[in-house]
Amino acid sequence: MTRVNLTVNGRAREIDVETSKLLVHAIREDLGLTGTHVGCLTGDCGACTVRVDGATVKSCSVLAVGAEGADLTTIEGLAGEDGLHPVQRAFWDEFGFQCGYCLPGMLLTACELLEDDPDPDDDAIVEAINGNLCRCTGYAAIVRSIRCAADRMKDTP
Amino acid sequence: MTAIGTSVRKADGEVLLTGRGRFVDDYVLPGMMHAAIVRSDVAHARITGIDTSEAERAPGVELVLTGERAARHSGPIPHFIDPAARGGRRAEVRCLAVDKVVHAGQAVAAVVARTRREAEAAAGLVRVGYERLPHVLDADAALRPDAPRLYDDWPDNVILHNHYGTGDVDAALETADLVVTETIRIGRSTTAPMEPRGYLASWDRFDESLTVHGSVQNPHQLRWMLARSLGLDETRIRVVTARVGGSFGLKMQGHPEETLICLLSRLTGAPVKWIEDRRECFLSGAREQVHRVTVGAMRDGRIVAVRDRIVANAGAVTAQPGWAMPNMSATTLASGYLVPNVEAELHVVATNKPPLNAARGFGKDGAHFVMERVVDLVARGLGADPARVRRVNFVPPDRFPFRTATGLNIDSGDFPGLLDKALKALDYDALRDRQRELRSLGRHLGIGLAFELTPESADGPGTFVSGFDVTTVRMNMSGGVTVLTGVTSPGGGNDTAIAQIVCDELGVPLSWIQVVQGDTDRCPSGFGNFSGRGMVVGGGSAALAARDVRAKIATVGARMLGVSPDEVEVTGGVVRVSGEPDRSVPVPDVAAAVLTRAFAVASEVEPVLEATRAFKPGNINHVPDERGRIQPYPTYSNCLHAAVVEVDADTGLTELVDFVMAHDCGVVINPALVEGQAHGAIVMGLGAALTEELVYDDEGRLLSDRFKSYLLPRAGDLPKVRLEHQVTPSPFTMYGNKGAGEAGVGGAQAAVANAIEDALAPFGVTVTQVPLPAPVVLDLIERARSK
């Protein structure tokens, strides 16, 4: 077992993992954060997306031991004391999900996009979610949700 | 009525958005163990021996189970739809292969260990000896008399052989001005929900009961099936549907792992979890058919006859209902057209490919793809506009109910209305001008239309395909309402829409209502989700139950207000005197009165604030008519797809430029939910039209086993899909609503195929298959060029 120190959604955490453990499994099993999902374990679907030091990554393609010292944000870390993050609210209002399985990837990549580009056009939104598969929505409502979040976040700085 | 017809946000929004949705893999039970499955790497073989010794010695291993031992503790798995009950052949299906494997990927052994990692490692140590048998992967080849046979006690490989349709096709073809014959192939695609299947079974050895958490669509049917295969009393089994991460038919029961994981729990005495991996999930097929079709038409565009010989490749036999889908391909063939003479012959064939599993469209997609190709072939043969040929053949709005030549009794519709809406949205005439302009520049724009008729909310007598469902509405002492329903949601949101119905019918705010689904110990016996039935029968039964509860509330509330029950209304959580908004009593006070003053103010009602009702829609008729046709569907949603593509003739690549779907599913309970379903189904169809195909090597082993080789559409692949709405109420359902959620797959496939053929008209290409990835399209172009 290897000791790994992390900051997870703002809290310091320590876990002991096998070297063979994937970050996604450490998050789900050792940190108990099951909002991060496993969809393929090949880095294709994006359901396991988390942010490592601010950058979205597919946590099935990262070794847990390699995350030593990292600052992790998972879907559970998005909502604050004031309630849902504006991106979460927009996804709810605009029906940006059905089954919810792809949401970790959709929400976290949307947040990363809007931090880099507060006023993305539809092409930029599509590009940002292109690493995330969704089988329910056909993506239309997801693009609309991110557009809506951008508009609202612009209006309320 | 206020909530019905509005886009109420999904009830599970906050839970899912904050990562608290509990999917089956998120459950952890004390002492839980993990299973991994050893699968055959050959398509057809006798098992000569299984050496489990090394696996049994591996770290953490609790149990290694072989088919032989499994067969001592469990029986055959009953079919979801028994082929024998439909005049077909049944094969015994077991949770692990015994003696023989019939497809690559079939489960032959299972390992239970402390961790998933240990289970997977040990599974790799199980040695299976095979004596290879000749195998057959192609359905036509499997029909030949000398083909290898999958099942020793069958005379051939035919699961079902049947004829459908009425009229005199030969005579009609004789008089037709145009006769076209073509062979059309539908490649094998799959459902691929983002969450694969999974089950967590826990056997309680103290009271000998079994609890199963699973990503499943039909918990009650699964309970029955497990009782049969495990030899348990149904009362000892509880099935709980975890939150389901998409399903699309895949998670209807009949999979061997359902029985297997329960057996593993029973044998180890520990909770056992198994989560399918993505490669395993790709083993399930959704559709694969060949149609040899002949169509006859008159000069004015009227189609007078269709003959179709359908060969469907069902893969190996499973207890899942996938084998029955091609049946609907035949039954739906005439679609929404007047075609008087139709003859379909169907062979559903077993091969050494993995099994077909139920899938969105349930075979209706195959009918639409073929029929819509046929209409375009007629248009082309006559030099007519494909929009006009459709219009000429549509069942007109004043002819409903209309019985099609293949037997379906369409309830209602306005098909020309949909065509008008779609053409207008496209700006069809201007688009044709644009097409000519681009052609002169050497560019290949194509426009494809496709109509789709989606019979929904099926009932199959004697099977688990039930055309009704059951809901309990229960009000507690505080006025809060629990709705327990037999229908389940794979994520689409019918729980939200059912709450909307209860809100309006019972007269309490939405926030007071909780919908509970998918728990056999809590919900009334029902049938889960399939066939777009959630709102037709789940919504209908919830309305009836809510009305019963409302009647009691109104009776007691009226007495509390000192008026007669017909003088009050229940709305927004209060009982008030009609026309006198100031005279009211809160519903919670009435509820408390019913339950605490049963011998006083509430003495006129039976003090049960609960009702359980079933809803059986009209229009279902299983008595064969004079031509042997039955009518298993109450409602017929319909839509008109229009695809615009541009094909790169040098590479065969198709770019989707525009897509419009004009749809009509009757009265809509929650527009945003219906639109979401439509978008999802269309995109699933676009994937199956262009890039999604399960590919096997010559030995029957799956090659397209990840999302880089089985290509689901991504956001960047898609045009902005546009929807147009039309409402033609169903006369046979509670609100005039029709099934929603399935329509999209076959229509999108056909519209894209038609558009590609249209784009490549200068080359004289005939599109005869889906999917149409670039290599296939380039082949079509080169073949047409070399003609």
Next chain:
Amino acid sequence: MITQNFAYHAPTDLEGVVAALAGHDAVIVGGGTMVVPDLTHGRTSADVVVDLSRAGLSGITRAGDTVVVGATTTYTRLLRDGGEQVPPLRRIAGGITGGPQIRNRGTVGGSACYANPSSEVPAVLVALGAELRLVSAAGVREVAAADFFTGAFTTARRPDEVLAALVLPGPAGPFGYHKLKLAESSWPIATAACVRLPGGGLRLALGGVAATPLPVHLESDDPGHVRAEVGRVLTEPWSDVLADGDYRRRVAPVAALRAVRELRATEESRGIREPRSAQEGEPR
């Protein structure tokens, strides 16, 4: 799931990496986007894993008339910082399959070492005339990209060596590129990258169409010549589940012609070259 534990090293400098590699047949993880899933699915196994992410091998620097791209420079970093120095690499970074999450982790160096025939990076490096800087206890050597890719998933890198950097000739001139893939999810089926050589002619490299990138020397932009040369070098086309060799053989010249046409258009827009005369014809 990775079923076997391994010794894990994450050295903090290049010397540490070299030391960790000595004497082992280690699996090197750069961004992990390809190697980690391979470990998960048993396509590769490891006793020792050496993680480069802390070894300080990321960054883009100018050295004389070359540009040095550290082996662990991610696609995202290239998108952000590569515009001035290595526009061709920046451009392919923007088109990588898998979305921002893959660009945030995936590296050009890793893609080169993985040597997937269906990857676009190797051929681009060949076209650009890149050198791959390999470091081991025995020293440093630089291998031309054209010599580095020895087969499908195999390279000239020895097990004790680590790819430290890609060395690209600079400044980058106009670059022509075309990528053909079946869908957003798909790996490239055919790519073509080309640059104009100082002595005349073009250096073009085809990717995705054979086990290794195929260098094509072109005397001119003439479409007939381009077709003929591509046909000549593409003797054993790559075949996979998405497209067979026959398809790749047919579209390779199309990709090449489009890359050449794009190069030409760039040159014309920058005033380096006169617009094409009518006789030359328009390649398609």
